[in-house]
Amino acid sequence: MTLESTARRPAVTGARGRRLAGRITLFAVMIVVAVVMLYPFYYMLDNAFRSGNQFTLGAGHSFASWSQLFHDLPVARELLNSTLVCGVAIVIILAVSTTAGFSFAKLRFGGSGVIFLLVVAAMMVPLQAIIIPEYVNLARLGLVNNYFGAILVYAALGTPFATFLMATHYRGISDELIEAAIIDGLGYARTFLRIALPLSIPAMATVAVLQFIQIWDDLLVGLLFLQNPQQRTITVGLAALAAGRTTSIPALLAGSFLSALPAMIVYLIFQRHLIKGLTLGMGK
Amino acid sequence: MSKIALEGVTKEFADGTVAVNSLSLDIGDGELMVLVGPSGCGKTTVLRMVAGLEEVTDGTISIDGEVVNDLDPRHRDIAMVFQSYALYPHLSVYDNMAFSLKYRRAPKDEIRRRVSEAARILELEPYLQRKPRQLSGGQRQRVAMGRAIVRQPRAFLMDEPLSNLDAKLRVQMRAEILKIQQALNVTTVYVTHDQTEAMTLGDRVAVVYQGDLQQVGTPRELYRRPANRFVAGFIGSPAMNFIMAKLVQDPQGSRHEAVFGSHRLALRERTFDDYPPLAQYLGRDVVLGIRPEDLEDASLVAEPDPEAVIELTVELCEDLGSEVDVHCSGDLQQDVSALEEDAPESVAGEPSQRPKVGELVARVNRRTSLREGDTARIRVDLDELHFFDPQTGETIGR
Numbered sequence: 001m002t003l004e005s006t007a008r009r010p011a012v013t014g015a016r017g018r019r020l021a022g023r024i025t026l027f028a029v030m031i032v033v034a035v036v037m038l039y040p041f042y043y044m045l046d047n048a049f050r051s052g053n054q055f056t057l058g059a060g061h062s063f064a065s066w067s068q069l070f071h072d073l074p075v076a077r078e079l080l081n082s083t084l085v086c087g088v089a090i091v092i093i094l095a096v097s098t099t100a101g102f103s104f105a106k107l108r109f110g111g112s113g114v115i116f117l118l119v120v121a122a123m124m125v126p127l128q129a130i131i132i133p134e135y136v137n138l139a140r141l142g143l144v145n146n147y148f149g150a151i152l153v154y155a156a157l158g159t160p161f162a163t164f165l166m167a168t169h170y171r172g173i174s175d176e177l178i179e180a181a182i183i184d185g186l187g188y189a190r191t192f193l194r195i196a197l198p199l200s201i202p203a204m205a206t207v208a209v210l211q212f213i214q215i216w217d218d219l220l221v222g223l224l225f226l227q228n229p230q231q232r233t234i235t236v237g238l239a240a241l242a243a244g245r246t247t248s249i250p251a252l253l254a255g256s257f258l259s260a261l262p263a264m265i266v267y268l269i270f271q272r273h274l275i276k277g278l279t280l281g282m283g284k
Numbered sequence: 285m286s287k288i289a290l291e292g293v294t295k296e297f298a299d300g301t302v303a304v305n306s307l308s309l310d311i312g313d314g315e316l317m318v319l320v321g322p323s324g325c326g327k328t329t330v331l332r333m334v335a336g337l338e339e340v341t342d343g344t345i346s347i348d349g350e351v352v353n354d355l356d357p358r359h360r361d362i363a364m365v366f367q368s369y370a371l372y373p374h375l376s377v378y379d380n381m382a383f384s385l386k387y388r389r390a391p392k393d394e395i396r397r398r399v400s401e402a403a404r405i406l407e408l409e410p411y412l413q414r415k416p417r418q419l420s421g422g423q424r425q426r427v428a429m430g431r432a433i434v435r436q437p438r439a440f441l442m443d444e445p446l447s448n449l450d451a452k453l454r455v456q457m458r459a460e461i462l463k464i465q466q467a468l469n470v471t472t473v474y475v476t477h478d479q480t481e482a483m484t485l486g487d488r489v490a491v492v493y494q495g496d497l498q499q500v501g502t503p504r505e506l507y508r509r510p511a512n513r514f515v516a517g518f519i520g521s522p523a524m525n526f527i528m529a530k531l532v533q534d535p536q537g538s539r540h541e542a543v544f545g546s547h548r549l550a551l552r553e554r555t556f557d558d559y560p561p562l563a564q565y566l567g568r569d570v571v572l573g574i575r576p577e578d579l580e581d582a583s584l585v586a587e588p589d590p591e592a593v594i595e596l597t598v599e600l601c602e603d604l605g606s607e608v609d610v611h612c613s614g615d616l617q618q619d620v621s622a623l624e625e626d627a628p629e630s631v632a633g634e635p636s637q638r639p640k641v642g643e644l645v646a647r648v649n650r651r652t653s654l655r656e657g658d659t660a661r662i663r664v665d666l667d668e669l670h671f672f673d674p675q676t677g678e679t680i681g682r
Contacts, residue, residue, distance in 0.1 A: 180370035184384035185358040
């Protein structure tokens with residue numbers, strides 16, 4: 001017994017040592033990644049509160065960049081435009097993805113498997129690959145420089161992933177629950193509205209947050225479809241500012257910070273929902 | 285109250301699987317009909333067709349004489365209790381129970397009255413404002429029952445409603461369901477794979493196997509007069525023992541015997557009077573069915589008939605307290621196919637019901653002194669023998 005314990009001790013210490021070394025390495029890697037990710041943010045925040053001279057000297061802070069930003073850009077208008085485009089696109093995405101997800105998960109209809117596969121396949125198509133045909137189509141319909149054109153593109157781009165997520169969520173709801181509602185006297189439409197939809201609020205929140213971050217931060221679609229200064233979103237406005245002849249870097253960084261703020265706030269508030277929603281169907 | 289009639293009902297799925305094969309069954313007003321059978325036998329499919337959740341491939345289902353094959357579930361006026369209870373998790377107990385009435389636009393006072401009444405019957409009054417996740421399994425089951433009761437439907441359909449409960453709660457809820465059904469006198473179709481549940485609940489029991497209806501009758505009829513070897517093996521716990529035996533007549537023609545291995549059991553003359561077709565099997569093999577409870581430790585029987593006693597070796601004793609299940613082996617030529625195919629599955633919490641090949645199970649008085657390895661003298665109740673055709677499996681003489 002004693003011999004056995006003595007013999008075992010170095011092995012145990014060795015395993016502990018290896019575990020500790022593994023942890024230290026992991027933490028070191030995580031710290032490096034965190035620094036790489038956070039440093040640009042720190043740089044933006046630090047320099048957003050400097051005047052042009054302070055930026056050049058690398059010392060001192062002031063609100064000069066902010067007054068310049070508000071002077072050069074209709075910030076309030078652009079934030080409102082971003083909110084409008086984001087909000088309406090998310091409403092469309094939620095309306096389509098919840099109904100489509102419910103249909104794929106709970107209704108039996110011919111070819112549902114193939115259609116679902118096509119929807120999933122649409123997730124794989126990069127925006128850049130379809131942006132030119134999209135532009136041509138919307139231009140023909142007179143939807144360029146029109147909120148609705150950009151909203152349609154955002155909705156079309158966001159719906160496949162949202163539908164996939166919602167279908168996964170609805171598959172997790174027992175068939176018996178839906179059948180109980182049908183027997184209780186509801187049709188499929190009312191079963192969806194009264195039973196399935198209230199149960200999918202966490203999944204809908206995930207979809208909404210993900211899409212908000214994506215649409216709010218997007219530049220390409222806005223740049224192409226919302227060129228009119230009156231309709232520009234905040235990212236397009238910042239791009240216009242950056243393209244100016246005398247670009248003030250601190251004003252640009254102040255604008256970037258302002259632009260990133262809503263997405264960050266939404267993420268921080270809903271991060272728990274987001275993780276729950278994204279891990280839907282994983283494990284028990 | 286209403287009558288439900290199934291005529292030649294068949295269900296064939298898209299992949300060609302025939303889940304239910306031309307099943308005909310009449311369920312009377314206020315009757316509690318239990319559909320019982322092993323997993324995958326088609327009993328739940330029958331229930332789902334009655335509910336309207338599955339389309340009928342062939343045949344008709346009528347409720348009160350009206351063919352409902354093409355009627356939506358919501359227009360059939362039936363209530364269903366699911367195995368998982370299917371309670372709406374985002375609604376309170378009250379709202380779960382009131383749900384269907386609200387969507388049928390019942391007056392608010394009427395809804396309140398009916399829910400209160402059902403909650404009183406089911407002792408759910410303290411929990412009406414709780415969400416389903418805050419309830420125990422038994423309470424959830426009662427809410428599911430309550431949701432069915434408040435509807436005052438033409439019929440209740442219950443799909444294994446007790447199978448998610450532990451053994452003790454299952455027995456308790458079984459009695460409650462029976463009381464409620466008798467009090468409300470609503471026609472009920474109850475599906476279970478548990479033969480004990482079927483026997484204790486059903487006014488009549490329909491045994492289904494591989495999509496075919498095997499027998500319909502009162503629990504007593506199924507137990508005493510099983511139509512075939514499947515029913516005989518499925519109903520009763522532990523399962524009936526099946527032995528291949530030869531029916532012989534002695535040279536004088538004065539008595540008949542069932543011979544298996546080195547054992548001979550003298551048959552009563554009235555057995556042949558009761559089952560005239562048995563005479564045609566003289567000199568031929570039959571499957572002899574003996575229920576474990578019709579076997580007794582001969583040492584506990586006053587003056588046992590020596591011609592009804594067989595000697596076997598005790599392999600295992602399962603002491604249940606009230607009685608002892610003695611597994612014996614001996615010179616037995618058992619009907620192996622019957623053991624493999626038809627013996628019911630073991631029910632959780634109960635000892636294995638499936639006798640092993642070459643074994644015979646006797647349920648004997650708890651005063652027995654038999655132990656593993658003993659040579660047991662087992663008395664067979666000759667008035668309770670069952671005979672089956674070895675080819676068809678049908679009971680001889682029904």
